[in-house]
Amino acid sequence: MADIVRSVKGTRDFYPDEMAVRRWMFDIIRDVSTRFGYQEYDGPCLEFIDLYAAKSGEELVKEQAFVFSSPGDDMLTLRPELTPTLARMVAQRQYEIPLPLRWWSIGPFWRYENPQRGRTREFFQWNIDLVGTEAVAADAEIVAVAASFLKETGLSSEQVQIFVNNRRLMDDALSTIDIAKELRPDVFKVVDKLDKLSEKEWRAYALEIGLTEGQVDGLLNLVNDQDLWMKSDELVEFFKLIKIFGVEDYISYNPKVIRGLDYYTGTVFEAFELGGASRAILGGGRYDNLVSDVGGNRLPGVGFAMGDVVIELVLRDAGVIPEKLGHKPQILVTVFDETLLSESLKIAEEIRLAGYRAAVYPEADKLGKQFKYADKLDISVAVILGPDELKENLVAVKNLKTRDQVTIGRGELLSQIEKFLPSLP
Amino acid sequence: MADIVRSVKGTRDFYPDEMAVRRWMFDIIRDVSTRFGYQEYDGPCLEFIDLYAAKSGEELVKEQAFVFSSPGDDMLTLRPELTPTLARMVAQRQYEIPLPLRWWSIGPFWRYENPQRGRTREFFQWNIDLVGTEAVAADAEIVAVAASFLKETGLSSEQVQIFVNNRRLMDDALSTIDIAKELRPDVFKVVDKLDKLSEKEWRAYALEIGLTEGQVDGLLNLVNDQDLWMKSDELVEFFKLIKIFGVEDYISYNPKVIRGLDYYTGTVFEAFELGGASRAILGGGRYDNLVSDVGGNRLPGVGFAMGDVVIELVLRDAGVIPEKLGHKPQILVTVFDETLLSESLKIAEEIRLAGYRAAVYPEADKLGKQFKYADKLDISVAVILGPDELKENLVAVKNLKTRDQVTIGRGELLSQIEKFLPSLP
Numbered sequence: 001m002a003d004i005v006r007s008v009k010g011t012r013d014f015y016p017d018e019m020a021v022r023r024w025m026f027d028i029i030r031d032v033s034t035r036f037g038y039q040e041y042d043g044p045c046l047e048f049i050d051l052y053a054a055k056s057g058e059e060l061v062k063e064q065a066f067v068f069s070s071p072g073d074d075m076l077t078l079r080p081e082l083t084p085t086l087a088r089m090v091a092q093r094q095y096e097i098p099l100p101l102r103w104w105s106i107g108p109f110w111r112y113e114n115p116q117r118g119r120t121r122e123f124f125q126w127n128i129d130l131v132g133t134e135a136v137a138a139d140a141e142i143v144a145v146a147a148s149f150l151k152e153t154g155l156s157s158e159q160v161q162i163f164v165n166n167r168r169l170m171d172d173a174l175s176t177i178d179i180a181k182e183l184r185p186d187v188f189k190v191v192d193k194l195d196k197l198s199e200k201e202w203r204a205y206a207l208e209i210g211l212t213e214g215q216v217d218g219l220l221n222l223v224n225d226q227d228l229w230m231k232s233d234e235l236v237e238f239f240k241l242i243k244i245f246g247v248e249d250y251i252s253y254n255p256k257v258i259r260g261l262d263y264y265t266g267t268v269f270e271a272f273e274l275g276g277a278s279r280a281i282l283g284g285g286r287y288d289n290l291v292s293d294v295g296g297n298r299l300p301g302v303g304f305a306m307g308d309v310v311i312e313l314v315l316r317d318a319g320v321i322p323e324k325l326g327h328k329p330q331i332l333v334t335v336f337d338e339t340l341l342s343e344s345l346k347i348a349e350e351i352r353l354a355g356y357r358a359a360v361y362p363e364a365d366k367l368g369k370q371f372k373y374a375d376k377l378d379i380s381v382a383v384i385l386g387p388d389e390l391k392e393n394l395v396a397v398k399n400l401k402t403r404d405q406v407t408i409g410r411g412e413l414l415s416q417i418e419k420f421l422p423s424l425p
Numbered sequence: 426m427a428d429i430v431r432s433v434k435g436t437r438d439f440y441p442d443e444m445a446v447r448r449w450m451f452d453i454i455r456d457v458s459t460r461f462g463y464q465e466y467d468g469p470c471l472e473f474i475d476l477y478a479a480k481s482g483e484e485l486v487k488e489q490a491f492v493f494s495s496p497g498d499d500m501l502t503l504r505p506e507l508t509p510t511l512a513r514m515v516a517q518r519q520y521e522i523p524l525p526l527r528w529w530s531i532g533p534f535w536r537y538e539n540p541q542r543g544r545t546r547e548f549f550q551w552n553i554d555l556v557g558t559e560a561v562a563a564d565a566e567i568v569a570v571a572a573s574f575l576k577e578t579g580l581s582s583e584q585v586q587i588f589v590n591n592r593r594l595m596d597d598a599l600s601t602i603d604i605a606k607e608l609r610p611d612v613f614k615v616v617d618k619l620d621k622l623s624e625k626e627w628r629a630y631a632l633e634i635g636l637t638e639g640q641v642d643g644l645l646n647l648v649n650d651q652d653l654w655m656k657s658d659e660l661v662e663f664f665k666l667i668k669i670f671g672v673e674d675y676i677s678y679n680p681k682v683i684r685g686l687d688y689y690t691g692t693v694f695e696a697f698e699l700g701g702a703s704r705a706i707l708g709g710g711r712y713d714n715l716v717s718d719v720g721g722n723r724l725p726g727v728g729f730a731m732g733d734v735v736i737e738l739v740l741r742d743a744g745v746i747p748e749k750l751g752h753k754p755q756i757l758v759t760v761f762d763e764t765l766l767s768e769s770l771k772i773a774e775e776i777r778l779a780g781y782r783a784a785v786y787p788e789a790d791k792l793g794k795q796f797k798y799a800d801k802l803d804i805s806v807a808v809i810l811g812p813d814e815l816k817e818n819l820v821a822v823k824n825l826k827t828r829d830q831v832t833i834g835r836g837e838l839l840s841q842i843e844k845f846l847p848s849l850p
Binding site for chain 2: 003004005006007008011012013014015016019020022023034035036037039040041042043044045046047048050051066068069070074076078084085088089091092093098099100102103107108110112121122130133135137138140141240241244245246294326327328329332341342345346349352353355356357358359360362363373376377
């Protein structure tokens with residue numbers, strides 16, 4: 001046998017069973033997003049590298065993006081994130097798009113990272129943004145969208161939790177322990193590393209950026225103060241409003257959540273798996289100006305992004321992915337012999353017209369072999385039409401799970417299928 | 426204003442209105458594919474260039490694929506087509522996958538072509554294959570899937586037509602006019618160019634590959650013989666079976682359809698726009714061995730591919746894209762003043778729970794401004810809750826199309842919305 005060309009490291013093949021899980025997740029995302037009044041959009045997968053230079057900074061572009069020169073010699077990149085594309089698209093039509101805009105998107109992204117469990121080089125990402133308002137209600141809504149998604153997958157609030165904090169609150173708090181304004185962006189990065197480093201490493205890092213021992217102690221007090229949110233009018237309103245969306249138990253205050261990017265200015269949040277590997281599932285926050293690199297009117301907004309890889313692991317580990325995902329045929333129409341092929345095709349067409357997913361065995365073969373094929377595809381119901389049935393306008397229907405078989409009039413076919421089918425999908 | 430980084434030539438931005446059309450097409454594709462018992466799959470967008478070398482030949486790889494070296498120095502390509510990925514995936518699990526397999530996929534592809542109307546460098550493609558059978562019923566089913574898609578978009582059989590032919594029939598026919606076996610692959614390419622060149626150019630091309638004047642005349646007779654299909658047992662059976670699927674009027678015999686690729690061995694087909702620009706919409710056929718470059722058991726199959734760019738132009742020109750595509754919010758919940766924000770959020774949540782797409786205006790503002798916003802988003806129904814309504818447990822509902830407004834009890838909100846909403850979506 002010739003060698004099979006291997007697949008590229010960090011990419012994934014989606015065989016039907018894996019694809020069905022992806023589709024199930026995407027359908028929930030679509031359902032939740034549209035129910036909250038968001039409209040789907042998409043940008044190109046290929047963008048000029050310049051688009052990422054301004055906002056993302058050197059690290060992301062140089063180290064993580066797939067950059068290459070096109071046959072026409074322009075430097076292109078496979079998009080590593082969507083926000084710069086969103087900014088470009090909004091800037092292009094800033095005076096036509098009704099504000100506030102609610103947009104969501106899902107599609108492939110690429111980052112040249114070291115592949116590991118929970119991280120691939122080619123992945124999908126859900127992006128959702130509410131742009132053109134500074135209202136705290138917008139922050140609450142976006143967090144409610146995230147929580148509604150988690151809830152609808154079947155994850156409980158004991159399994160996942162969205163931790164919320166506020167950059168402005170932390171900024172004020174840092175001034176109370178006399179940390180200079182210039183140092184605060186670095187201090188945010190230090191706080192962001194709190195759960196990623198050992199205490200010793202973390203303290204060394206904090207001292208290294210220029211904090212005193214006293215400031216480090218003060219900082220530790222701050223990030224362990226679970227009541228700190230009460231000092232923020234925004235967070236007080238946020239936690240009042242968030243009660244309305246029916247997902248309150250998925251959301252809590254956490255002073256350690258700060259998000260690494262300088263981009264965020266107000267509310268910040270991050271969803272984590274509780275227990276297990278404590279994986280970060282999604283993150284986002286309020287930003288001051290979506291189109292800051294472009295000019296035009298200032299456009300504040302709030303949004304988040306969620307990759308598909310970690311959430312799928314969390315869902316698998318939690319055991320909440322349904323066994324039946326509606327991606328397989330429900331009914332196999334068998335072919336008794338060559339002369340009856342047309343009749344079997346007719347029956348399959350009739351079943352499809354009624355809205356069922358029906359596959360027909362494409363040629364005459366032993367019925368046992370056809371049933372075995374149906375079993376392998378986990379098909380529940382087989383339809384059999386032999387010459388005797390045809391003569392008397394009958395048809396046989398077999399429940400492949402119980403092995404029950406009944407012979408009925410052709411007119412009762414659909415109702416018999418309905419009886420044998422497990423509840424949808 | 427700073428310059429906006431431009432988008433890459435041959436890529437597309439999908440603003441919500443364009444995205445809704447794409448989503449509408451994809452939903453029909455998904456619906457038709459799954460109803461016929463096909464399962465969705467997907468491969469990576471990034472593949473090694475070697476995967477395409479064997480099958481596609483030099484032209485596609487060197488001239489059309491985006492090829493680049495990854496940071497790790499492997500030569501990668503953005504997939505220009507899906508069949509080699511399908512072959513790889515099937516070969517990897519040839520002895521586990523139940524045969525015949527019915528798989529479909531939709532996703533992005535890239536080809537470095539000269540962008541023009543109907544052709545982009547980044548595009549989406551629907552791929553669907555029935556693999557592991559040589560039955561003519563499989564050919565008929567795949568063509569019926571294509572026709573069912575066209576029919577469900579609203580295109581009529583006067584607007585589009587799938588032309589079917591058979592490679593084996595043409596091979597036999599060529600032998601009747603004494604065209605040597607070695608010459609036949611080139612002759613297939615000549616036939617494929619029939620409608621793409623002027624008669625003079627075409628004749629010159631035919632002579633150039635080594636045909637005599639007599640053979641060229643014979644060839645012209647052949648490709649104008651509308652009854653040629655009757656000499657093919659396969660096509661006779663095909664046209665008998667195709668009547669069963671309820672899409673017969675979309676399908677006809679055409680001896681000029683031959684498909685350029687050497688890959689096809691039996692049934693070949695291509696869908697065209699009738700009139701207008703006569704654009705080619707989709708094409709496919711029967712192949713002898715999906716995994717021929719890999720070895721293992723021979724796997725015959727039949728399938729087709731359809732890009733999203735041409736079909737969208739055809740659908741737009743035919744005027745069959747529905748005006749309402751279900752991508753916009755149906756209801757705007759207004760915010761009367763700051764003290765009533767929570768009440769408005771509660772109402773929005775109640776409406777969403779009933780399954781409607783509801784957006785809430787995120788802050789208090791003049792009602793006129795909020796209605797204007799709803800108009801711009803083409804939202805049909807607004808909900809208004811002022812202090813008087815709140816006191817008496819009432820709510821006002823405004824039909825933004827007719828400007829009718831009624832004040833009703835809170836318990837009647839959903840039924841009133843239902844009355845005002847145009848029929849879904």
